[in-house]
Amino acid sequence: MTTLLIFGAGGHGRVVADAALLAAHWPRVVASDRDPARCAGELLAGVALVPPAEAVRAATAIHVAIGNAASREREVAALAGRLVSVSHPAATVSAYAQLGAGCFVAAQAVIAPYARLGISVIVNHGAVVDHDVTVGDFSHIAPLVALAGGVQVGRRVLVGSGASVLPGVRIADDVVVGAGAVVADHLSEPGVYAGVPARRLK
Ligand SMILES: CC(C)(COP(=O)(O)OP(=O)(O)OC[C@H]1O[C@@H](n2cnc3c(N)ncnc32)[C@H](O)[C@@H]1OP(=O)(O)O)[C@@H](O)C(=O)NCCC(=O)NCCS
Known part of the structure; x- marks a missing residue:
């Protein structure tokens, strides 16, 4: 069995x-x-x-x-x-998206065409991973996050609840984005970023 x-x-x-x-x-x-x-x-x-x-x-x-x-x-x-990988039946995962092994997609999350998730990525409740977004291994896209088209997220990144990442922005490995942040520019160094627009805290 x-x-x-x-x-x-x-x-x-x-x-x-x-x-x-x-x-x-x-x-x-x-x-x-x-x-x-x-x-x-x-x-x-x-x-x-x-x-x-x-x-x-x-x-x-x-x-x-x-x-x-x-x-x-x-x-x-x-x-x-x-x-x-495990996807909640109420998640929407495009047939044109790619998921690595061991991903989790929660209820009401949306993974759009040509989005690519690495290994063991979490896309939590209600998060939107739009077209052509890439998310690196072991990253966590928290509830109600919006990753706009073409965003590139590195490995082991946490994008905190409700944050928005604007189109085409690149986020380096090991970054933490605070809850509610608006990431308007590339985050090229590991660290903790928060606020609107997101600025480095640590
Ligand atoms: C950004 C974050 C990582 C900072 O955590 P931390 O390193 O423990 O920092 P602190 O709580 O000590 O806060 C440091 C300062 O940043 C501020 N701050 C914390 N989180 C913030 C946020 N999301 N947006 C704006 N400011 C924030 C604090 O008010 C504090 O300000 P002060 O120095 O003027 O008092 C955390 O607050 C956060 O937002 N984590 C995301 C959690 C999340 O969404 N998890 C998903 C669960 S499924």
């Missing part, structure tokens, strides 16, 4: 489990975590929590559901080979 393992039993894991159950693509969905305290009971009704060694052995498909980019990258490296 096809078993999907959701690896990461925190809040983001719950969101992914909910989407996976609704997608009804995997007959069995289980969850696990490196933290033994999170490996008993259920993540959601019908999604049993099991210890990692047993869970990884039994899984035919794995989705790493950890919000923190560095932890997600570490687990993806350890669990590579069976990574699958």
